[in-house]
Amino acid sequence: MTLSSQYQVITSPLGDGLHKDGKRLTPQRLKVLNLFENIGAGNHLSAEEVHEKLIKSSSKVSLATIYRTLRLLVQMGLLHELELSEGGHRYELLSNETADHHHLICIRCGRTEEFESDEVLNAGKVAAKVNGFKLIESSLNVRAICPNCI
Amino acid sequence: MTLSSQYQVITSPLGDGLHKDGKRLTPQRLKVLNLFENIGAGNHLSAEEVHEKLIKSSSKVSLATIYRTLRLLVQMGLLHELELSEGGHRYELLSNETADHHHLICIRCGRTEEFESDEVLNAGKVAAKVNGFKLIESSLNVRAICPNCI
DNA sequence: TTATTATTGAGAATATATACCATCTCTTAA
DNA sequence: TTAAGAGATGGTATATATTCTCAATAATAA
Incomplete structure (x- = not known):
């Protein structure tokens, strides 16, 4: 062989x-x-x-x-x-585990916190369905300023 | 002057x-x-x-x-x-009008559709508050495959 | 007004990614 | 099994985006 x-x-x-x-x-x-x-x-x-x-x-x-x-x-x-x-x-x-990891990012220092959200996951599903897309993954990026940088 | x-x-x-x-x-x-x-x-x-x-x-x-x-x-x-x-x-x-524009993106051809979502906006607010961040903007990127590319 | 120090401009340097092309290898069909 | 065609690779050159360097300039505070 x-x-x-x-x-x-x-x-x-x-x-x-x-x-x-x-x-x-x-x-x-x-x-x-x-x-x-x-x-x-x-x-x-x-x-x-x-x-x-x-x-x-x-x-x-x-x-x-x-x-x-x-x-x-x-x-x-x-x-x-x-x-x-x-x-x-x-x-x-890309895996099922990473498919619903969202990020809260400090625009000053780059500090990043992860979080999960069923509402966000669902919003992605709905948007894909409405437009006839096949969903792969959705991720929410929240830009903000962390306590240290305010 | x-x-x-x-x-x-x-x-x-x-x-x-x-x-x-x-x-x-x-x-x-x-x-x-x-x-x-x-x-x-x-x-x-x-x-x-x-x-x-x-x-x-x-x-x-x-x-x-x-x-x-x-x-x-x-x-x-x-x-x-x-x-x-x-x-x-x-x-x-960055303005209030653009603060809640989300994107549905085809990973094959790059076709992009915009959508809005109160649930997503709210999820961002909650995440920022819980972590003590000052929210600036949140955007959801949904990766998917569009009807033409499936 | 003056001293201090952040900022700018210009081009060099770097980093990141793609293009090119000869060579190689997988796949299909004879 | 072999040969032909198409796709893929490696190595390098090239393109593009961004940052760095440093002397000159200009904004700010006293």
């Missing part, structure tokens, strides 16, 4: 999603997704960090491919792109 | 906010804020667009200063920084 034939046997959300679009399940794409699955939902990495971590685990993937793969995984709904205060975009695994 | 003495007389939210922090009310900062006030809430500009518009109105302000000023105005809660699909950040005037 060769390495390449392995991939044809494995069935996964990634493989299925790719194949129905004429796209391919490659070792690089698997490595990137596996990395996020290993660190768990809720942890986020930049493209550069993904690159470094893969190199450290002897799984070299070029930076260009990492950027391409991250964008692809976001479009497939497997990763979520975050916009943090500094230093570009970060990505995290 | 000199130009500079004019600024000492004017009282404005911008001037007040700046002075209590040891910062200064400069013509450049006024020009940038006035630009956003003139185009009205709901319209957003990139740093580069602000630069171009000021040059066209014979009010030359350097690009470096524009970046510095945009960040400052965001931290003061006068502007809101938006993260659009492509080409960097954009900024818009």
Whole structure:
């Protein structure tokens, strides 16, 4: 059994999603997704960090491919792109646990508190349904000034 | 009466906010804020667009200063920084009218629908109050897949 | 008015992300 | 099983966005 034939046997959300679009399940794409699955939902990495971590685990993937793969995984709904205060975009695994995490952010110092809200979750569901969209995730960002910065 | 003495007389939210922090009310900062006030809430500009518009109105302000000023105005809660699909950040005037605009975004094609929600607005208020934050604005981003991209 | 110090302008430097293209590999069909 | 076609990768060059540096300027407080 060769390495390449392995991939044809494995069935996964990634493989299925790719194949129905004429796209391919490659070792690089698997490595990137596996990395996020290993660190768990809720942890986020930049493209550069993904690159470094893969190199450290002897799984070299070029930076260009990492950027391409991250964008692809976001479009497939497997990763979520975050916009943090500094230093570009970060990505995290999209899961049911993270689907209702909202953020209260201080616009001065960047301090961030997380909270949950059924009302918000529901508002997202309704908005998606009304417009005929298939819901993936909703997140509320509340911009405010924290007690220390007032 | 000199130009500079004019600024000492004017009282404005911008001037007040700046002075209590040891910062200064400069013509450049006024020009940038006035630009956003003139185009009205709901319209957003990139740093580069602000630069171009000021040059066209014979009010030359350097690009470096524009970046510095945009960040400052965001931290003061006068502007809101938006993260659009492509080409960097954009900024818009923060007002009561824009404070409850939420977005339903297709992760495939970027199609965006706006909607409003009292429940979301309220959830933001509650979260801010519970944590002792002073609320500025809250926005819900719902990631989904639109009918055309499913 | 003067001293102090924040701010500006201009361009260099950096960071982030994409484009390009030759090479490689997966997939399909013969 | 092999060959052809299409998609993907790697490495680098390039584009774009943003920040940094520093001398000169100007706003503020006394």
